[in-house]
Amino acid sequence: MSGAGSPDFFYREAQRLGYVARSAFKLLQIQKQFKLITPGSSVLDLGCAPGAWLQVACQNLGPIEKGGSVVGVDVKRVKVPSAHCDSRVRTVCADVMSLLKGQARALSPQERGFSVILSDMCPAVSGITTKDAALSCELGMRAISLAVGKLNTPNLSDNTVVEKFLSITDPDPDEDGVLRRGGNLVIKFLENEDVQGFGKLCKLKFKNVSWLRPKATRSCSKEIYLICQGLR
Numbered sequence: 001m002s003g004a005g006s007p008d009f010f011y012r013e014a015q016r017l018g019y020v021a022r023s024a025f026k027l028l029q030i031q032k033q034f035k036l037i038t039p040g041s042s043v044l045d046l047g048c049a050p051g052a053w054l055q056v057a058c059q060n061l062g063p064i065e066k067g068g069s070v071v072g073v074d075v076k077r078v079k080v081p082s083a084h085c086d087s088r089v090r091t092v093c094a095d096v097m098s099l100l101k102g103q104a105r106a107l108s109p110q111e112r113g114f115s116v117i118l119s120d121m122c123p124a125v126s127g128i129t130t131k132d133a134a135l136s137c138e139l140g141m142r143a144i145s146l147a148v149g150k151l152n153t154p155n156l157s158d159n160t161v162v163e164k165f166l167s168i169t170d171p172d173p174d175e176d177g178v179l180r181r182g183g184n185l186v187i188k189f190l191e192n193e194d195v196q197g198f199g200k201l202c203k204l205k206f207k208n209v210s211w212l213r214p215k216a217t218r219s220c221s222k223e224i225y226l227i228c229q230g231l232r
């Protein structure tokens with residue numbers, strides 16, 4: 001088998017096209033379907049190592065004269081890939097779980113926030129399904145809180161994920177999120193009973209919310225992406 005169904009098709013395609021990882025094809029598909037990144041966008045890429053999403057994000061900024069920027073954050077140090085990236089891309093080594101909104105905002109152009117936030121963060125998978133899913137929810141909740149700011153609990157009291165994971169948003173006193181009004185958010189989750197609750201939560205904050213399992217996702221993986229468009 002040598003087509004898109006063969007086990008290492010996306011790996012070989014990534015090598016052929018100069019992407020540092022097969023994950024590039026996940027963002028390429030998301031971008032093709034939802035057109036989240038436009039020329040001049042300011043993009044925050046959470047969990048950016050080894051840098052394939054940085055490459056795809058930069059490709060979608062358009063010509064350098066259009067401006068825009070991509071800031072990648074990861075607990076690992078990441079060298080900006082030379083292919084498909086230009087001077088608009090930079091990386092920061094930090095743990096997103098302890099990154100304050102003010103610190104994230106300071107990374108954005110003129111400290112005005114980002115127009116797109118991507119989170120492909122994933123815990124080091126232990127193989128214990130419930131533990132991995134819970135860690136993935138914590139990372140997802142952190143990305144939501146960084147993006148949209150303090151969650152107003154009285155309005156969300158029927159949402160059990162908010163109760164379950166609200167403590168993840170606690171340490172940050174800053175009420176405002178770092179995603180600009182009208183902005184877009186993508187978050188990876190490992191599928192479990194709680195993920196629909198995150199979809200429900202995001203429906204209150206965004207104009208359109210969808211789920212996508214990209215073709216480049218390995219068949220054994222439980223990953224699924226929440227795509228949120230147009231922050232109210």
Ligand SMILES: C[S@@+](CC[C@H](N)C(=O)[O-])C[C@H]1O[C@@H](n2cnc3c(N)ncnc32)[C@H](O)[C@@H]1O
Nearest residue numbers: 023047049050051052053074075096120121122
């Ligand atoms: C699947 S990889 C991302 C792949 C990347 N999108 C690409 O295309 O090259 C997930 C990344 O999330 C990072 N990560 C996990 N937890 C994190 C955290 N708390 N803060 C920052 N990065 C984190 C991991 O270090 C890992 O590099």
